[in-house]
Amino acid sequence: MNATRCVWILSIIICVARGHVGNDIGQNQKEQDTSADNSTESLSLVTAANREFAFRLYRSLAANPDSQGKNIFFSPVSVSVALAALAVGARGETHRQLFRGLVFNSTWLSQTDVDQAFQSLFEKTKKASNEVTSEGTAVFMDNLFKPQPEFLDTLKKSYFADGFNVDFTKSSESANTINKYVEEKTSGKIDKLVESLDPTTVMYLISYIFFKGKWETPFDPDLTKEDLFMVDEKTKIPVQMMNIEKRFETYRDQMFNTSVLHLPFNSSHSMLLLLPDDMAKLENAISAAHVTK
Ligand SMILES: *[C@@H]1O[C@H](CO)[C@@H](O)[C@H](O)[C@H]1NC(C)=O
Ligand SMILES: *[C@@H]1O[C@H](CO)[C@@H](O)[C@H](O)[C@H]1NC(C)=O
Ligand SMILES: *[C@@H]1O[C@H](CO)[C@@H](O)[C@H](O)[C@H]1NC(C)=O
Ligand SMILES: *[C@@H]1O[C@H](CO)[C@@H](O)[C@H](O)[C@H]1NC(C)=O
Numbered sequence: 679m680n681a682t683r684c685v686w687i688l689s690i691i692i693c694v695a696r697g698h699v700g701n702d703i704g705q706n707q708k709e710q711d712t713s714a715d716n717s718t719e720s721l722s723l724v725t726a727a728n729r730e731f732a733f734r735l736y737r738s739l740a741a742n743p744d745s746q747g748k749n750i751f752f753s754p755v756s757v758s759v760a761l762a763a764l765a766v767g768a769r770g771e772t773h774r775q776l777f778r779g780l781v782f783n784s785t786w787l788s789q790t791d792v793d794q795a796f797q798s799l800f801e802k803t804k805k806a807s808n809e810v811t812s813e814g815t816a817v818f819m820d821n822l823f824k825p826q827p828e829f830l831d832t833l834k835k836s837y838f839a840d841g842f843n844v845d846f847t848k849s850s851e852s853a854n855t856i857n858k859y860v861e862e863k864t865s866g867k868i869d870k871l872v873e874s875l876d877p878t879t880v881m882y883l884i885s886y887i888f889f890k891g892k893w894e895t896p897f898d899p900d901l902t903k904e905d906l907f908m909v910d911e912k913t914k915i916p917v918q919m920m921n922i923e924k925r926f927e928t929y930r931d932q933m934f935n936t937s938v939l940h941l942p943f944n945s946s947h948s949m950l951l952l953l954p955d956d957m958a959k960l961e962n963a964i965s966a967a968h969v970t971k
Contacts, residue, residue: 717794720787724795727781728758729966740961753887760885762792763815763837767829793836800838812863812888815839818856820846823880846879856882864888891943897922934960
């Protein structure tokens with residue numbers, strides 16, 4: 679295998695019953711533009727917040743009873759992007775809660791700062807990567823729900839988000855529209871994101887990432903053979919394992935008794951594999967600061 683494919687998809691359903699919309703979402707309010715000369719600072723604040731959010735989200739997913747003994751697969755930055763895009767249209771307490779959840783400190787960051795920071799992040803990652811990467815956000819809105827044009831403009835400009843109108847009362851038709859869109863954007867990898875939609879849905883916000891990278895040092899497919907994989911301390915299962923002999927960067931973290939392997943892609947991206955002696959200890963304590971060191 680000389681390529682790894684990861685498709686991360688995340689969907690956030692905003693299922694607001696008709697009639698409850700309006701107070702907090704989509705109202706018109708001009709944000710003061712104070713950020714022209716300090717966009718670099720906003721960018722680093724937003725990046726740091728996204729990192730912190732990623733580990734908080736991981737901890738809360740890992741602690742969830744439903745994920746015990748299962749794999750957790752998620753793209754934290756996609757969640758940050760989707761919620762930050764949602765915050766564009768939010769006001770009042772809703773906006774405060776979104777910012778708090780995203781670890782954005784409103785003393786230092788306005789929504790405009792956040793929008794611009796994401797815009798420059800997207801522009802940077804688009805330039806930097808030579809893999810087949812596709813990521814984006816889309817908003818599907820019910821025909822009866824009229825968002826403010828400023829909301830859609832900001833989504834398009836800063837979050838590169840597409841906006842569509844659908845009729846959610848026709849739930850299989852609207853599900854088809856969403857599934858077709860995602861199928862096209864993920865090169866056919868995900869063809870059924872939604873099964874059926876609640877007919878009272880007014881807005882459906884999706885965020886997708888498609889990533890296909892080549893290893894810097896490809897694995898030889900002839901060396902792939904079956905071996906035993908320990909799912910946990912007691913369970914061993916046979917799986918096909920890739921094999922390679924080469925020098926790679928490794929690191930032994932003494933604080934968490936964890937071995938780290940750095941597998942670079944043929945680009946600026948890499949995969950970090952962490953093998954802890956004690957999973958729970960690592961899960962409870964790992965933070966952005968540990969990964970950057
Ligand atoms: C940007 O500048 C304005 C005005 O000088 C200030 O109020 C705001 O806090 C600054 N934002 C950041 C992220 O530094
Ligand atoms: C935001 O920053 C201010 C000033 O540094 C600090 O006093 C406040 O506690 C911060 N708020 C949060 C929620 O971290
Ligand atoms: C790491 O392993 C060593 C040796 O087995 C042990 O003494 C130490 O307590 C462990 N540290 C942690 C944080 O588990
Ligand atoms: C890595 O990328 C470079 C240029 O981007 C290309 O020439 C090279 O063949 C690639 N190597 C592999 C192993 O794909």
